[in-house]
Amino acid sequence: MTAGPRTPGLAQGRWVKARRSDNASGCVEVRVDGGVYRVRDTKDLGRGPVLSLTKEEWRAFCDALLAGPDRLVQAAGLQLALRTDGGLTIRRSDGARLRFTAFEVECFLDGLRGGEFDLPSARTA
Numbered sequence: 001m002t003a004g005p006r007t008p009g010l011a012q013g014r015w016v017k018a019r020r021s022d023n024a025s026g027c028v029e030v031r032v033d034g035g036v037y038r039v040r041d042t043k044d045l046g047r048g049p050v051l052s053l054t055k056e057e058w059r060a061f062c063d064a065l066l067a068g069p070d071r072l073v074q075a076a077g078l079q080l081a082l083r084t085d086g087g088l089t090i091r092r093s094d095g096a097r098l099r100f101t102a103f104e105v106e107c108f109l110d111g112l113r114g115g116e117f118d119l120p121s122a123r124t125a
Contacts, residue, residue, distance in 0.1 A: 013031065013033055015029045015031045015040075016030055016116070017030075017042065017111075018111030018117075019111065019114075019116060020106075020107040020111065021104065021108075026100070026104055027041075027042050027107055027108070028105075035054065035055055036053070036054065037055065038051065038052050039051040039053065039061075041098050041100060041104075049092070051098065057077065061080075062112055062117075065080070065105075065109060065112065066109065066113070077093065078092055079092075085101075085102060087100055087102050087104070087105060088100045
């Protein structure tokens with residue numbers, strides 16, 4: 001018996017959050033529209049800022065987060081700041097800001113490491 005992926009992963013036009021955060025009221029959500037990755041905070045109930053990243057910017061963003069606090073300065077034109085409470089603030093040059101709790105960041109990182117935010121074609125390549 002072979003194990004399948006932990007979750008279906010990203011699908012075009014559908015918001016996805018890390019499986020570990022399924023029962024949480026807030027989390028990092030990701031969606032892909034064409035070649036554009038969109039990131040938002042569920043606590044904003046769809047009314048907050050949405051960050052749009054190209055595929056290359058998405059990779060840089062994820063790489064910076066996975067690399068840890070020493071790399072959290074700039075990635076993909078965004079300012080990433082790890083707060084003293086373990087949370088993460090992401091600022092865009094136009095002033096848009098997303099704030100995630102330490103738990104939300106942990107869940108998102110677990111999802112990244114587990115391939116939960118990979119496009120299906122990327123997993124089969």
